[in-house]
Amino acid sequence: MKFLKKLKHIQFGWKHILVIFIILIIFQVFVSHLQQNTLRGLLSDTMDWYKKNSAEQIGNLTTTSLELLLESDPLDNSEDKVNRERNIIHALNSILKQPLMKRNVEEMCVILPHNNGFVAMDLGQALYAYFYNREVSDTFINSSYHRAVTRYAGIHSNMIESELITSFQEEQNIFHVYVPLVPYGEYSGAVYLKIHPDVSFISQQILSSFNKTILVFSSLILTGLLAMFYISTYTLRERDEARELLYKERETHLQEHIAQKKEHLFTKRIYHTHHKAEKVMGFINEDLENVDETNIKEIKYRVSKYANFISRVIYDMKWYSPPIQTMRNQAFRTNLNELLRFIINNIFLRISFPVKNIEFKFNLDESLPCIPVNEFVVWEVIEPLIQNSIDHSNKDVIIVTIGTSYNEMEKCSTLTIEDNGQGILPDLLIKNEFGVKRIFLENISTKEEGENCGYGCYLAYEISKRCGWELDAANRESGGSRITIFLKH
Template identity: 50%
Template structure:
C-alpha cells in the first residue's frame, strides 16, 4: 500500500512537470531581484526620512518660536506702557513674561528660549527674565540691562543677521548638525522693531526613522514570501487549467444556459436601472440647487429657500428610496394619504428646475394655463415629477437650439372625473416614424432606446420611463401627437378613482 501511495504521488508530480530545479531557479531570481529592489528603496526611503526630519524640525521650532513672540507682543499690546503701575500690576506683568518664556521649556526638545533686545548705543542684550523685560519696555532702562552670559552664542549669531532681519522682518532658522535648530523670530511690539525671540530645540526622531525602516524590512521579507507562493500558485493553476480544458466545452454550454436565464432577469431590471440612472442625474442637479440656495440664504428669503430646499430634499429621499426597490410597493406610489397638488407641482418644476438651469435658458419660455378646479391626486408627488419632467425636457431636446414656447395646460372634466395635462410646444414637431405604433399598440417614441435628440446627442430614456411609470404604476394614459400647425403635444389622462 505504501508503494502505491508513493507511486501515485510521483505520478502527480511528473504530470505537472514540476521539478526542484525549477523552484530553486525561480527562488534565486526572485530573491536577487527582491534584495536589489529592497536595498534601493531602503536607501531612497532613508534619504527621504532624513530630509523630512530636517524640514519638520525647522518648521516645528519656527512655529513654537512664532507662538512665543506673538504671546509676548500680545502682552505688550494689552499693557499700557505710558502709565505708572502699582506693585501688583508690575508683579502680574513680570509673572506673565516669565510664564510665556518658561512654558516652552516644559517641552523636552526645547533647550533655550530668550529675548534678544537692541539697546540704545548699539548694545545687544539677551534675557529670559520677566523683570528685565519689564524694565526695558516699561521703565525704559535700555542702557542698564546686562546680557545673560548663557546666551552669548545666540547674541553672536543674531549680530550676523541683525541688519537683514531688521530690514526684512523675516524669520531666520539654521540647522546645527542633524538635530539642533536655532530660530530667530522678529520681535515687533506695537509695530516697532525691538529685537528677536531666540529658541534652540533638538527634536528627536531617530526612533521613528528606525521604526519605519525596521517595518519596511519586515514588509520586504513578507512580500518576498508572498510573491514566491503566488507564482507557485499561478504555475499550479495554469497547469491545472490545461488538464481541465476538455471539460471546458461542456461547462461552456452550461454557462450559456445560465447566461440566458440571467439575461431574462436583467431585462426585467432594465427599467429599474434606467430609472435610477436618470433620477441620479437629476439628483446631482438638485444637489447643486440646494448648495446655491444655502449659499444665498438670508433673513429676507429664508421662507422661500426653506420651501425649495424641503422639496429638493424630499426628492433626493425619493431617489434613495427607489434605489432600494426593483418593484416598489404600490402603497409607496398610490395611496389616499397622498394629496398632491398637480398645479403647484408643475409650477415648482418650471420655476425651480428648468428656469434655474443657466445653460440654453434663453432657448425656451413657458406659458401656463392651470385649471384651479383640479382635484388633489392620490399619487406620490415625486413619482409625478418623474413623469412630467421628461415630457417637458423632450420639447426642449428636439428643438434643435431654436427658441420655442412650451405651453402647459391642465383641465378637469368633472362629468368624466378625469384630469388631462397638455404639454405642447411650437417647435418642429416629432418625426412621423416615431408616432407609428408597434404590434402592442405603443408608439415608438415611448419605446426603449428611441430618442428625439439629434444623432450627435446622447440618447436617453426620458419618454420611455415616463410612459412606463404613468401606465404601469399610476394607471394613467399618455399619448403624443403633432399639432396641425407646428410643434407637438403630449397628453396625460389621469382618471380619479372613487
C-alpha cells in the first residue's frame, strides 16, 4: 500500500511508457536491421572464403591421392602384372568418382598436355595409359570439358612457375578449381573440379539464432528501462527537493558573503581615503594661513576642491556600496585634463621644497570631452595609480608621463600613466581564472612585509568597474610600466 501511495506522487503515466516503448521498438528495429545487414555481409565474406577453401581442400585431397597412387610404381615384370594393372585402374576410377558422389561436386577431370595442347580425362583407363604406357587414345578423351581446358591453357604457364592451387569464381556459389598434379616432383598437369558449395543452411541457422538473441535482448532492455524510469523519477523528485534546499542555503551564504565583502571593501576604502583626507586637511590649513589679497582667488579655488573632496570622503563613510548614481550620472561634467593637472600640481607637487627626483610630464588631448563621473571618484582612481608608479619605480630620477586621447569614431577616451622605472613584475601581470591581472587583486603588493601595504590598485580597479571603465597594466618595451584606463562615453 505504501508503494502505491508513493507511486501516485510520481509523474508516471501510460503515455510515458508508450512513448518509451515506441522509441525502443523503432530503435531496436533499426539496430536489428543494421546488425542483420552487417552480419549478412560478414557471413557472405566468411562463407565465400569457406566455400573457396572447402573446394580447394577437396581438389587438394583428390590430387594428393592421385599423386600417391602414381608414385607407388606398382608395375614390374612379375606374373601378377595383369592383376596389378587392373587394381591400379580400379583405384584411379575410385579416386576420380569419389568426389562426384558429393552433392556439391559437379565435374571432375585431369587435364594433361598432349601434342602442343591439352586433353581432359575422367577415366582410370585413360590415366593409366597416359602415365604408364605413354599413350593417349581418342576414345578416352572427354570433349565436354572444353571450357575447363581452354581456361587451363591460359593459366598453364603461371601454374608451372608457382605450383599453387588456382581458383575461379563463377556467379555466387560456383568455383572452378585447378590443383597442380606433381607426381615424382615433376609438374604433369592439373586436376580440375567444378564445385557448387551450399552453406545456406549454416547462414540461416546463424541468422535465426541472432534474431532470437535480439528478441531476448530487446525484452531485457525494455524491462530495464521501465525499472530505470521509475527509479530515476523517484530519485529526481528527491534530488529536486534537496537541490532547492541547497540553492536556498547557498543563496543565504552568498548574500552573507557579498555583505561581508562590501563591508571589507568599505573598510579599506575608508582607510585609504582617510589617509588622503588628513593630507588634504593639512593643505587647507596651510592655504588659509597664507591667504592674502594677491592669491585669494587661487587659494579659494584650491580650498574649494579640497573641501569638496573631504565632503566626498565623509559621504562615502555612510555607505558600504554607494549608489551608482552618486558615482556616475549625466549630471556630472568632469573635465579630466583639468582634474589631472590639479592632482599633480596640488597633491603630488604640494610640498615645502621643490621636487628634484620626480618629474611629471603631460601629453593631454584638449579635444577630450567631459565624462559623466563624479570628479572625486575619478580622483580616488587616479591618485593611487600615480602613487604606485612613483613608489615602485626604484629610480633616482622618476619621470611620470600622463596622457589622454579621444577616439571620436569609437566614442572612447584613453588615460595612460607611464613611468621610466623598473616595470611591473611578470607574475603580477598573470591573469586569474576570471581574467583579472594579479596586480589588481586584493592583498597583492610588491612592498616588503612590515611596510605600509595599501590597496591602491585593488581599490582603483573595483571603483573603475563601477564607473564602467576598463583598467589594464603592462610593461613598456623601452622600460617602465604603463597603466591604461579605457573610458567609454
